Amino acid sequence: MHSNGLGAFFSYGKYRGVKKVWLAGIDVVGMKHEKEIRTYNPVYEDGKSYIYGKTNNFYVLRPHIGKRKIVTMKERRSGVQFGYTWAFGPSIGITKPVYLEIGYPSIPYDYLSVERYDPEKHFFDDIYGRASGLRGLSQLKIHPGAFAKFGLNFEYSSIRDRLKGLEVGAVLDLYPKTIPIIAPEFVEKNRQYFLTFYLNVFFGRKYIQR
Numbered sequence: 001m002h003s004n005g006l007g008a009f010f011s012y013g014k015y016r017g018v019k020k021v022w023l024a025g026i027d028v029v030g031m032k033h034e035k036e037i038r039t040y041n042p043v044y045e046d047g048k049s050y051i052y053g054k055t056n057n058f059y060v061l062r063p064h065i066g067k068r069k070i071v072t073m074k075e076r077r078s079g080v081q082f083g084y085t086w087a088f089g090p091s092i093g094i095t096k097p098v099y100l101e102i103g104y105p106s107i108p109y110d111y112l113s114v115e116r117y118d119p120e121k122h123f124f125d126d127i128y129g130r131a132s133g134l135r136g137l138s139q140l141k142i143h144p145g146a147f148a149k150f151g152l153n154f155e156y157s158s159i160r161d162r163l164k165g166l167e168v169g170a171v172l173d174l175y176p177k178t179i180p181i182i183a184p185e186f187v188e189k190n191r192q193y194f195l196t197f198y199l200n201v202f203f204g205r206k207y208i209q210r
Helices: none
Strands: 007-015 020-031 056-072 081-097 099-104 111-116 127-130 141-155 162-174 193-205
Touching: 007 193, 020 081, 056 141, 056 162, 081 162, 141 193
Parallel strands: none
Antiparallel strands: 007 020, 020 056, 056 081, 081 141, 099 111, 099 127, 141 162, 162 193
């Protein structure tokens, strides 16, 4: 979980000494604009919710390398191992156009049409709800950037070859151009950087080479 959405991650680590672990992995997250407000059709209660003014969904892939430094080891099986983690790498932003179900000619509608959202054409009273999430996949756009993150790591598995714990921290994603999430007439500006705070719940396994 992070302050602008949800995501998942995979990480592989290799010990380089007793308290140092080199890491490689990838994060996959959805990124919201802080001005997003979910709304519904004012008459048709069965219409799916949508974000008025949102023109693109934004997703981020973060392949990365980094290191974990273990500060305190477990003194007993039920103890907690504490450390910190840093990582950096490319931030591959992906925008996907928002498609909505539009009612015609006016309330009450005679029929629905799936259309790419246009803030100059579509308004509260003619938007029935959001369309399928598969719409717009052929119109993806890539926004290359970079990121860095730092987190505090708490590992508390009671089984020797298992991993279980929490990590809290912050991530900064930077892009050379503004990411178009909300139509300009609805917000002061879209951003080209995203500072988010996260909580990772992780689990995994340790492999011991012999």
